[in-house]
Amino acid sequence: xxxxxxxxxxxxxxxxxxxxxxxxxxxxxxxxxxxxxxxxxxxxxxxxxxxxxxxxxxxxxxxxxxxxxxxxxxxxxxxxxxxxxxxxxxxxxxxxxxxxxxxxxxxxxxxxxxxxxxxxxxxxxxxxxxxxxxxxxxxxxxxxxxxxxxxxxxxxxxxxxxxxxxxxxxxxxxxxxxxxxxxxxxxxxxxxxxxxxxxxxxxxxxxxxxxxxxxxxxxxxxxxxxxxxxxxxxxxxxxxxxxxxxxxxxxxxxxxxxxxxxxxxxxxxxxxxxxxxxxxxxxxxxxxxxxxxxxxxxxxxxxxxxxxxxxxxxxxxxxxxxxxxxxxxxxxxxxxxxxxxxxxxxxxxxxxxxxxxxxxxxxxxxxxxxxxxxxxxxxxxxxxxxxxxxxxxxxxxxxxxxxxxxxxxxxxxx
Amino acid sequence: xxxxxxxxxxxxxxxxxxxxxxxxxxxxxxxxxxxxxxxxxxxxxxxxxxxxxxxxxxxxxxxxxxxxxxxxxxxxxxxxxxxxxxxxxxxxxxxxxxxxxxxxxxxxxxxxxxxxxxxxxxxxxxxxxxxxxxxxxxxxxxxxxxxxxxxxxxxxxxxxxxxxxxxxxxxxxxxxxxxxxxxxxxxxxxxxxxxxxxxxxxxxxxxxxxxxxxxxxxxxxxxxxxxxxxxxxxxxxxxxxxxxxxxxxxxxxxxxxxxxxxxxxxxxxxxxxxxxxxxxxxxxxxxxxxxxxxxxxxxxxxxxxxxxxxxxxxxxxxxxxxxxxxxxxxxxxxxxxxxxxxxxxxxxxxxxxxxxxxxxxxxxxxxxxxxxxxxxxxxxxxxxxxxxxxxxxxxxxxxxxxxxxxxxxxxxxx
Numbered sequence: 055x056x057x058x059x060x061x062x063x064x065x066x067x068x069x070x071x072x073x074x075x076x077x078x079x080x081x082x083x084x085x086x087x088x089x090x091x092x093x094x095x096x097x098x099x100x101x102x103x104x105x106x107x108x109x110x111x112x113x114x115x116x117x118x119x120x121x122x123x124x125x126x127x128x129x130x131x132x133x134x135x136x137x138x139x140x141x142x143x144x145x146x147x148x149x150x151x152x153x154x155x156x157x158x159x160x161x162x163x164x165x166x167x168x169x170x171x172x173x174x175x176x177x178x179x180x181x182x183x184x185x186x187x188x189x190x191x192x193x194x195x196x197x198x199x200x201x202x203x204x205x206x207x208x209x210x211x212x213x214x215x216x217x218x219x220x221x222x223x224x225x226x227x228x229x230x231x232x233x234x235x236x237x238x239x240x241x242x243x244x245x246x247x248x249x250x251x252x253x254x255x256x257x258x259x260x261x262x263x264x265x266x267x268x269x270x271x272x273x274x275x276x277x278x279x280x281x282x283x284x285x286x287x288x289x290x291x292x293x294x295x296x297x298x299x300x301x302x303x304x305x306x307x308x309x310x311x312x313x314x315x316x317x318x319x320x321x322x323x324x325x326x327x328x329x330x331x332x333x334x335x336x337x338x339x340x341x342x343x344x345x346x347x348x349x350x351x352x353x354x355x356x357x358x359x360x361x362x363x364x365x366x367x368x369x370x371x372x373x374x375x376x377x378x379x380x381x382x383x384x385x386x387x388x389x390x391x392x393x394x395x396x397x398x399x400x401x402x403x404x405x406x407x408x409x410x411x412x413x414x415x416x417x418x419x420x421x422x423x424x425x426x427x428x429x430x431x432x433x434x435x436x437x438x439x440x441x442x443x444x445x446x447x448x449x450x451x452x453x454x455x456x457x458x459x460x461x462x463x464x465x466x467x468x
Numbered sequence: 469x470x471x472x473x474x475x476x477x478x479x480x481x482x483x484x485x486x487x488x489x490x491x492x493x494x495x496x497x498x499x500x501x502x503x504x505x506x507x508x509x510x511x512x513x514x515x516x517x518x519x520x521x522x523x524x525x526x527x528x529x530x531x532x533x534x535x536x537x538x539x540x541x542x543x544x545x546x547x548x549x550x551x552x553x554x555x556x557x558x559x560x561x562x563x564x565x566x567x568x569x570x571x572x573x574x575x576x577x578x579x580x581x582x583x584x585x586x587x588x589x590x591x592x593x594x595x596x597x598x599x600x601x602x603x604x605x606x607x608x609x610x611x612x613x614x615x616x617x618x619x620x621x622x623x624x625x626x627x628x629x630x631x632x633x634x635x636x637x638x639x640x641x642x643x644x645x646x647x648x649x650x651x652x653x654x655x656x657x658x659x660x661x662x663x664x665x666x667x668x669x670x671x672x673x674x675x676x677x678x679x680x681x682x683x684x685x686x687x688x689x690x691x692x693x694x695x696x697x698x699x700x701x702x703x704x705x706x707x708x709x710x711x712x713x714x715x716x717x718x719x720x721x722x723x724x725x726x727x728x729x730x731x732x733x734x735x736x737x738x739x740x741x742x743x744x745x746x747x748x749x750x751x752x753x754x755x756x757x758x759x760x761x762x763x764x765x766x767x768x769x770x771x772x773x774x775x776x777x778x779x780x781x782x783x784x785x786x787x788x789x790x791x792x793x794x795x796x797x798x799x800x801x802x803x804x805x806x807x808x809x810x811x812x813x814x815x816x817x818x819x820x821x822x823x824x825x826x827x828x829x830x831x832x833x834x835x836x837x838x839x840x841x842x843x844x845x846x847x848x849x850x851x852x853x854x855x856x857x858x859x860x861x862x863x864x865x866x867x868x869x870x871x872x873x874x875x876x877x878x879x880x881x882x
Contacts, residue, residue, distance in 0.1 A: 070799065070823065070825075073822060073823050074822065074823075153844065155837075155842055155843075155844070159833060159837075161843060161844075168855050168856070169825070169855060247680070251854075251855050251856070252855070252856050266661070266684055267684050270680055270681050272686070272687070272689075272854055272855075272856040272857075273686070274856070275686075290878070293878040296878065296880055297878065297880055299880075300880035300881055301880075304880070304881055304882075385484065407873050408487060408488065409484065409487050409488075411484075411583070412871065413871060413872060414871070414872040414873075414874060415871060415872070415873055415874065416874040416876060417873075417874065417875055417876060418875075418876040418877055418878055418879075419573060419874055419875075419876025419877075419878070419879040419880075420876075420879060420880045420881050422880070422881035423569075423573075423874065423879070423881055424872075428569055429569075429575060429872065430567065430569070430575075440665075440686055441582050441583060441665050441666070441686075441869035442582070442665070442666050442686040442688070442856065442857045442869070443686075443856045443857040445869050445870055445871060445872075446871075446872050455855035455856070455859050456859055457826065457827060457828070457829060457859060457860075458827060458828040458829070458838075458843065458859075458860050459821050459828075459829055460828060460829065460830040460831065460833055460837065461831055461832075461833075462830060462831060462832040462833025462834075463832055463833075464704070464707040464710065464711065464832055464833070465832075465833040465834060465837070466710055466711055466713075466714035466715075466718070466833075466834045466836070467714060467718055467834050467836035467837055468718075
């Protein structure tokens, strides 16, 4: 049995061990995790420092190092997020349907955990705790595979989380870490259909692409957000500028920020001039020729630019003839995440929402609202941009499946 | 652009073309399909005969040829099944939730089609029509890839279905057939993420395994049914024998038939002797040693036998010490399809249903009931034995996704 097979077998055994776990026990586990992390923040910070030193030695970027860093304050925030998950309603056991099919033959459709969830992510140690807590609350066992750059932090965080489970008498194999962060082991993990029910990749598009291409375990694809804002012919330009600015610059590194601005030709002069003034050089504009005729651009946008998720203070801009062209552009270049139209035209609003193929389609509001909290799902483990299983924010309910329970009295099929 | 890319692009274009299709138009399409097939049954039977002649030349089995055969009666049945799908409620457009998140910011969660569904199947021409009709009713475009042995039948069926769509003014690319049935093209189809949203394999375990292993498009895995019946210590033996016989022999070739019988040691002598008398040599018994001590067996069951879906008049039998051993066996060897306990013990019934990991868990009723009609889903496109997206019978609703529609009035995130 290989290293990862052994981990998988332990996860599956733990899944069976916690089948009968109650909501109270799960909440108790989460509270214990929140407490143990805060109580040991000194140790965690010391282990995290090893990762930070390596990252500096390896010349990682400032943004990377920032994401990797754990401070007392950040550990407290991670801990309070776990306590918030404990507050959320337990989705497991909910009766989803059923009825009496024939005399004395009853069917009940009941919500159950997915089973064993593999989470493959990069070097943000907060994801380690967050993913473990969401899986625990939804009755799932998790196998966490974080990036090698965060291995010391992750080992330490998982050690304490496992100890918290042990302390209250829950199998510590409910939270497992892949300590061997080699590519080979990650590859084997993606083929571990016998033990892993679902894989969730969290991270950049390279990571997600690799998991989608190599995994035989069912995957929930998350986080690729090539999002658009379309300013229609009849639009409140003040609103358009305010939302475009918010959706681009409030937090450019996240998946629900916009990457391309589409503007109706008649709204283009005013909208683009105002935005140019608002951004005042803070955002690099890759515009098409029509854009360049109105405002100065950093460069003429290439076909490739329209496919790119910049995750930065960069925006591609294209002037379009009508709402149909905008919709066709979004459906061609978008990643089915979050899309927005700014319009005062009822029929165009309706058409855009109907015809754009995305998890969330906005009229007159910033795409930055796409997240589990705003959408009423509580915490989220990511935002799905595939259509199978779950679309948009993945909350606790999206980490579940169901089973049919049939109560008979000797019925046979004739 | 390769052959399959061209097909994919046409499918995606058709998907966008039918975004606004109404329930009435979909039903009209289904009625037109039902009518055109019956009106042209002579031509269809003639084309089917070519496939039958090839199958005979190639020395295919009687069972294979039976599944491939179309008769006037069978075409009428296929047609009436399509009319039944027209009668089912339309799942699309259903509002699944939503609410007012903040002042003037409303979210609506709405059911939408999956998009483009690829169906990969073997040589049963009825599947061709059935899959196309279920996809049409659920607003999806389908790309059908049937086996090469049925290519003449499939070309003819799809030709008429496409003509029916054309006649009523719906894009005929809503139903597409992969006419090049080479392995290479099937392999390319499994990587067509740009155009295909979901792949559904329908057929034997070899086909399903190949799709799961090679596809980067999300897959709904269906149909593998290594199902068990467990006869508990305190059970109505008459009921156990009747259900075991029904679940094994009423239609051994289908996925919801049982492959292994587990019997509590104290119930084993009476149960096995009675079943042996009922089957009277019609069912080959591969028993463990304890079974062989009670009744004559065809051979001693191997480890491999317990993993095998015989789909035939063969059953593996194992005597177990208790319900825990039965559950562990089912969870180890089963394919998470349909599992049954025969018991009069309330606690064992509850435990078995709780702890067995399967789409459908029965107490005192035949596993043969696992299907979309019995479960109230209407027609089905298969029975899923994965936990992602949908579990158990896949009806119209299981062929859908959802999207979030957000109605704002200028909100930005702060």
